Amino acid sequence: MVNINIEIPEDLHKKIKLASIMQDVTLKDYVTRVLERKAKECRIKTT
Secondary structure (H helix, E strand, O other), X not given: OOOOOOOOOHHHHHXXXXXXHHOOOOHHHHHHHXXXXXXXXXXXXXX
């Protein structure tokens, strides 16, 4: 597993934290799922 440290605006952090709570997953799992979906979209568009 790789660690990535990024700075994001506080309001964005609050939004994604709330979204993760609403989906009953950790913030890490929520962000991972979003990134996986976006990566899959990119593969679809480039093929």
